[in-house]
Amino acid sequence: MTTKKGFTTTILHSDRLTKPEHGALHKPIHTAVTYGYDDVQDLVDVFQNKKKGYAYSRQGNPTVSALEHKVTQMENGTATIAFSTGMAAIAATVLALIKHGDHILASSYLFGNTRSVFQSYMDMGLDITFVDATSIENVKEALQPNTKMLFVETIANPATQIVDLEKIGNLCEEKGIIYVVDNTMTSPYIFKPINVKASLVINSLTKYIGGHGNALGGSVTDTGLFDWSNFANIFEGFKTTVKPEVLGITQIRKKGLRDAGGTLAPEAAHSISVGSETLALRMERASNNAFALATFFEGHPMIKKVNYPGLKSHPQHDMATHLFAKYGALMSIEVDDSIDCLAFLNKLKLVIKSSNLGDTRTLAIPVAQTIFNELGPVKRAEMGIADSLIRLSIGIEDLDDLIGDFKEALG
Numbered sequence: 001m002t003t004k005k006g007f008t009t010t011i012l013h014s015d016r017l018t019k020p021e022h023g024a025l026h027k028p029i030h031t032a033v034t035y036g037y038d039d040v041q042d043l044v045d046v047f048q049n050k051k052k053g054y055a056y057s058r059q060g061n062p063t064v065s066a067l068e069h070k071v072t073q074m075e076n077g078t079a080t081i082a083f084s085t086g087m088a089a090i091a092a093t094v095l096a097l098i099k100h101g102d103h104i105l106a107s108s109y110l111f112g113n114t115r116s117v118f119q120s121y122m123d124m125g126l127d128i129t130f131v132d133a134t135s136i137e138n139v140k141e142a143l144q145p146n147t148k149m150l151f152v153e154t155i156a157n158p159a160t161q162i163v164d165l166e167k168i169g170n171l172c173e174e175k176g177i178i179y180v181v182d183n184t185m186t187s188p189y190i191f192k193p194i195n196v197k198a199s200l201v202i203n204s205l206t207k208y209i210g211g212h213g214n215a216l217g218g219s220v221t222d223t224g225l226f227d228w229s230n231f232a233n234i235f236e237g238f239k240t241t242v243k244p245e246v247l248g249i250t251q252i253r254k255k256g257l258r259d260a261g262g263t264l265a266p267e268a269a270h271s272i273s274v275g276s277e278t279l280a281l282r283m284e285r286a287s288n289n290a291f292a293l294a295t296f297f298e299g300h301p302m303i304k305k306v307n308y309p310g311l312k313s314h315p316q317h318d319m320a321t322h323l324f325a326k327y328g329a330l331m332s333i334e335v336d337d338s339i340d341c342l343a344f345l346n347k348l349k350l351v352i353k354s355s356n357l358g359d360t361r362t363l364a365i366p367v368a369q370t371i372f373n374e375l376g377p378v379k380r381a382e383m384g385i386a387d388s389l390i391r392l393s394i395g396i397e398d399l400d401d402l403i404g405d406f407k408e409a410l411g
């Protein structure tokens with residue numbers, strides 16, 4: 001037995017454990033769509049889940065598997081399935097595990113597209129309710145006898161609310177509810193949802209894990225904590241062929257990945273794998289930059305409000321300190337009423353006006369006019385999204401250059 005290595009050492013040396021051809025330091029990019037067997041019995045056994053192997057790349061590919069293994073290690077989980085995007089991972093997880101008549105309880109502070117796909121599922125007859133999950137009392141009140149899944153994010157985008165992750169985990173454990181935590185904003189370097197008893201962990205690999213804005217991807221990781229053997233929605237056919245502990249992940253792979261087909265391409269898996277090697281370094285640097293910038297903004301007379309979990313003024317600051325290794329690299333600010341927020345953004349020379357987050361480069365976007373535009377002014381007001389709200393995804397540039405850029409644009 002080897003002793004468990006540190007976060008970065010583990011990821012850097014993960015591919016070599018399977019001895020890639022010619023001693024390659026990376027898992028090669030396998031582009032084959034299908035895999036052939038000399039003995040047809042081996043192909044049969046792969047189909048019947050009796051033997052490990054690859055048949056058709058929509059539901060498994062060696063390059064993608066190497067990335068899945070890395071994410072599993074990062075999350076201290078038991079297995080991971082990669083998808084073409086974070087949204088594909090979220091849509092497939094619900095599709096695979098939830099049936100008509102079930103209820104999903106979700107945080108009201110959700111990534112916009114997650115909220116939108118949940119609305120589509122509601123239009124198809126699923127019962128989903130949204131609750132302000134920063135208070136455990138709200139969550140308890142909203143539970144129903146048929147609640148099968150509870151879905152939350154770690155740090156919400158754009159206003160950085162943090163739901164009561166720990167107490168919700170205890171509640172889900174007590175009630176036998178699948179607890180899904182979208183860990184995109186924190187990344188497994190800053191926070192491991194298994195520590196708050198998550199059943200499944202979602203990551204948009206597009207963001208911090210890939211980290212360079214050059215590949216889309218998503219994943220769902222089984223933490224091993226949920227008892228799938230008694231879960232009512234497991235397909236009978238799987239119960240006779242796979243072990244109880246992998247029933248959930250098998251169902252997500254078959255029903256969510258195979259049937260819905262949101263497969264991650266091997267080329268993207270390779271880019272994300274390489275990016276993931278420096279996740280810890282980038283998260284340290286970007287979080288430190290974000291902390292310094294949040295402090296700078298909080299002391300600046302032209303900034304009305306700063307939303308950042310690292311600040312003492314943040315409503316869940318103590319929880320963030322208790323649960324997270326760092327406060328992350330996402331924040332939002334409201335500029336003073338005397339400043340036109342779009343004109344201010346145009347004065348920035350270094351910071352890029354762009355959507356996306358988790359890039360190595362610092363990105364800024366006016367929220368009300370873009371990602372929350374579809375909601376309209378009334379809904380935005382209800383959600384506390386001011387017209388002058390700007391979301392910032394802080395990158396790994398040199399801090400003085402970032403502060404200099406904002407100082408000049410505000411001055």
Ligand SMILES: *Cc1c(COP(=O)(O)O)cnc(C)c1O
Nearest residue numbers: 085086087111182184204206217
């Ligand atoms: C971006 C994001 C997603 C979706 O990921 P894609 O890879 O863009 O599909 C899901 N959840 C959160 C919290 C995100 O920030």
